[in-house]
Amino acid sequence: MVTTTNVELPGLDCGLCGYRTCDEFRGHLATSPDAIRRCIHLSENSIRPETSAKTEGPHLPFVSKEPTLVQTCPTTCGGCATAPAKATSQANLGQTRWRDSLDRDFDFYLEHFPEDPGPREIIIPHNPAITREMDVQVGDILIGRPLGMSCGCPITHCGVATNVDMRTGVIVWCVTGPLGPRAHGFKDLGYYIAEGYEGIVKETRAELKVGMRYFFQPKMCMLQWRHSGLLNYLNRLGDQYQVRLEGLWIG
Numbered sequence: 001m002v003t004t005t006n007v008e009l010p011g012l013d014c015g016l017c018g019y020r021t022c023d024e025f026r027g028h029l030a031t032s033p034d035a036i037r038r039c040i041h042l043s044e045n046s047i048r049p050e051t052s053a054k055t056e057g058p059h060l061p062f063v064s065k066e067p068t069l070v071q072t073c074p075t076t077c078g079g080c081a082t083a084p085a086k087a088t089s090q091a092n093l094g095q096t097r098w099r100d101s102l103d104r105d106f107d108f109y110l111e112h113f114p115e116d117p118g119p120r121e122i123i124i125p126h127n128p129a130i131t132r133e134m135d136v137q138v139g140d141i142l143i144g145r146p147l148g149m150s151c152g153c154p155i156t157h158c159g160v161a162t163n164v165d166m167r168t169g170v171i172v173w174c175v176t177g178p179l180g181p182r183a184h185g186f187k188d189l190g191y192y193i194a195e196g197y198e199g200i201v202k203e204t205r206a207e208l209k210v211g212m213r214y215f216f217q218p219k220m221c222m223l224q225w226r227h228s229g230l231l232n233y234l235n236r237l238g239d240q241y242q243v244r245l246e247g248l249w250i251g
Contacts, residue, residue, distance in 0.1 A: 010041045014222060015177035098205055101224035104251075106215040108204035110197060110227075110243070118159060118176040119220055122196040122246075125189045128169025134187050136164050141180045142173060144189035151194045151250050155222050158186070170195070175220075196246040197229065200237070208241060210234050216245065225250055 009022040017038035019025040028035055036042065098105050112119040125131060126147065136142065140161045146153045158181050163172035171189075180186070197218065206214060208231060215226045229245030 007036060007042060009039065012041070012220060012222065013177070014041075015179040016040055018179075020179060096203060096205075100217055100226040102226075104215075104226050106217050106226040107206040108201050108208075108214065108216050109219045110199040110216050110245070111202060111219045112174070112199050113242075114200075116162075116174045118174040119218055120162070120172060120198040121157070121159070121175055121194060122170065122172050122198070123189075123192045123194055124168070124170050126191045126193065130189060131164065131169040131171060132166050134189075136161055136171060136187060136189075138162060138164060141184055141186045142171070142189055143181055143186050144192045146194040147191035148193075151227075151248055153194075153223075153250055194248050196244055196248065197227075198233075198242070198244045201241045201243055202239075204241075208234055208243070213247070214245070 009026055011022050013021040017025050017035070019028060025035075025039070098107070100106060110119070123144070123146070125144070130136075138161050141158070142161055143156055143158045145156045157175050158178050159173040159175040160180070161171055161173045165171070199218075201208065208214070210231055210233070213228060213230050215228050217224065217226050221227075227245075228249040228251070230247040231243055232246055233242075233244035235242040
C-alpha cells in the first residue's frame with residue numbers, strides 16, 4: 001500500500017484526485033494521508049516500462065482508466081526569431097533527463113504560455129460541421145479525443161475554447177483537465193484531429209530551426225510520451241522561445 005512517507009506527487013495537476021493542483025492535494029494529505037490512493041500516477045497498478053528500475057528519474061503518469069488530458073492558447077506575436085534557437089548549456093542539460101516514460105529520447109519539453117490555463121492545441125473535429133452544429137463559442141468547456149494519424153492519443157482531452165472559426169470548424173483550446181467538465185458540463189466533440197501545438201521552449205538539447213522535425217514532450221502530458229512535430233514558427237523571447245509545431249505524431 002502506498003503511504004505519504006517520502007512520496008513525491010507527480011506535479012501534473014491533472015485533477016483526477018479531486019483537487020485542482022498537486023499542491024492543494026498535498027495540503028489535504030496532511031490530515032488525510034490515506035487519500036494518497038486517489039493519485040492514479042502512484043498506483044501500484046500503473047503500467048511502467050521494464051527499464052524504469054535501471055534509469056534515473058521518476059517515470060510519472062502512465063495509463064489511466066478514466067478520461068484525462070494533455071495540454072496548449074494565443075499570445076502576442078513578436079516576429080520570427082532571426083537566428084536558430086541554441087541548445088541550453090551543458091550544465092543545464094546534465095540536470096534534465098531527456099527520456100519519456102517508455103524510455104525514448106526527445107529533444108525538448110514544450111510548456112504552455114504562462115497566461116494560459118493549459119497547453120494550447122489547434123484542433124478540428126472529424127466532422128468540421130460539428131463546430132457550427134454545437135455552436136462552439138469562446139469559453140465553452142469541451143472534451144474529445146485525437147484519433148488516428150493526427151496523434152492517436154488514448155486519453156480523452158478536456159479544455160476551454162479560446163478561438164473558434166465557424167467557417168472552417170477549426171478550434172483553438174487550452175487543455176486543462178476533467179474537473180471543469182465534471183463541475184460545469186461540457187460539449188463533446190467526439191473524435192478530432194490535432195493540427196498543431198503552440199507553446200514555450202525553455203531548454204532544448206537540439207538547435208531549433210524552422211522546417212525541421214523534432215521529438216518533443218508536452219510538459220503536462222498525462223502519459224509522459226514523446227511527440228513528433230514539424231517546427232514552422234520560432235520566436236525568441238529573451239532566453240526562451242515561442243514555437244508552433246504541426247504535423248503531429250505520438251511516438
